[in-house]
Amino acid sequence: xxxxxxxxxxxxxxxxxxxxxxxxxxxxxxxxxxxxxxxxxxxxxxxxxxxxxxxxxxxxxxxxxxxxxxxxxxxxxxxxxxxxxxxxxxxxxxxxxxxxxxxxxxxxxxxxxxxxxxx
Amino acid sequence: xxxxxxxxxxxxxxxxxxxxxxxxxxxxxxxxxxxxxxxxxxxxxxxxxxxxxxxxxxxxxxxxxxxxxxxxxxxxxxxxxxxxxxxxxxxxxxxxxxxxxxxxxxxxxxxxxxxxxxx
Numbered sequence: 001x002x003x004x005x006x007x008x009x010x011x012x013x014x015x016x017x018x019x020x021x022x023x024x025x026x027x028x029x030x031x032x033x034x035x036x037x038x039x040x041x042x043x044x045x046x047x048x049x050x051x052x053x054x055x056x057x058x059x060x061x062x063x064x065x066x067x068x069x070x071x072x073x074x075x076x077x078x079x080x081x082x083x084x085x086x087x088x089x090x091x092x093x094x095x096x097x098x099x100x101x102x103x104x105x106x107x108x109x110x111x112x113x114x115x116x117x118x119x
Numbered sequence: 120x121x122x123x124x125x126x127x128x129x130x131x132x133x134x135x136x137x138x139x140x141x142x143x144x145x146x147x148x149x150x151x152x153x154x155x156x157x158x159x160x161x162x163x164x165x166x167x168x169x170x171x172x173x174x175x176x177x178x179x180x181x182x183x184x185x186x187x188x189x190x191x192x193x194x195x196x197x198x199x200x201x202x203x204x205x206x207x208x209x210x211x212x213x214x215x216x217x218x219x220x221x222x223x224x225x226x227x228x229x230x231x232x233x234x235x236x237x238x
Contacts, residue, residue: 004187004195026168026196026216029148049145053214055192068123073174076123077145095172097145097216 007033007055010119011093018112020096020104021119032096032116036088043083043106048099050078057092061085126152126174129238130212137231139215139223140238151215151235155207162202162225167218169197176211180204 005023010033014021017037024031036059052061053075061068061076062085068076078084086094105113124142129152133140136156143150155178171180172194180187180195181204187195197203205213224232 004189004193007192007194024194024196026148026170027199027218029145031170031194031196051145051150070123073126074123075126075143075150077143077150080146099146 005031007093007095011035011055013119017091018104019114020116022116023119025100026097028100029097030100030102030116032098033119034094034096036086036092036094037090039087040085041105041108041110041112042085043108044081045078045098045102045106046081048102049080050084050102051095051097052076052078052086053095053097055093055095057088057090059092059094060087062087124150126212126214130154130174132238136210137223138233139235141235142238144219145216147219148216149219149221149235151217152238153213153215155205155211155213156209158206159204160224160227160229160231161204162227163200164197164217164221164225165200167221168199169203169221170214170216171195171197171205172214172216174212174214176207176209178211178213179206181206 010023017035020032020034054070059070129142136154139151139153173189178189
């Protein structure tokens, strides 16, 4: 990364929910922005923790035993192996960090699986 | 991490500039908040990139050939091996991500070296 990244400007380039966009890297971790609206799919990542930081809106991360409610400036790290389902009533903007090669739908796969685009 | 992290609340626990505070982990990377005010020390990390996301204020990251100017919602990743010196005129709040064991002053050491506290 040679230049700074304005996260709002990068998010403006995304035209649909749940399409992740890569804005940079730290070592072999991808820095991604994504718009969340509506429920995603229940999934887990057995090999990695999963970092969520809310930039705008309000994100619910459903866990099997409780919900995590995140406003802007709040983050949560889903531990590896823990089933979770991101969800938002209104469009919500999120910074995601996870290792390169991590699939957005984890072990679940299915129609919401999406390769990140480079922003 | 079992609970969400409100970054502003964690930053309020820091009583001086350049004291890093750990708010969580993703795998073996530490998630840290820090208040920046005045120039830090020129240094580099030969083993890792270094992630800066501005949460409030305005951060200048001096590089040897230019300055990176960051407002809230803007991030920059200093590539490994690149000398840099964070700086801020007014108190500025930053989220830092780097591998566990990374020293804040990198190769420079000196009096601004500080172990992170757990917030």
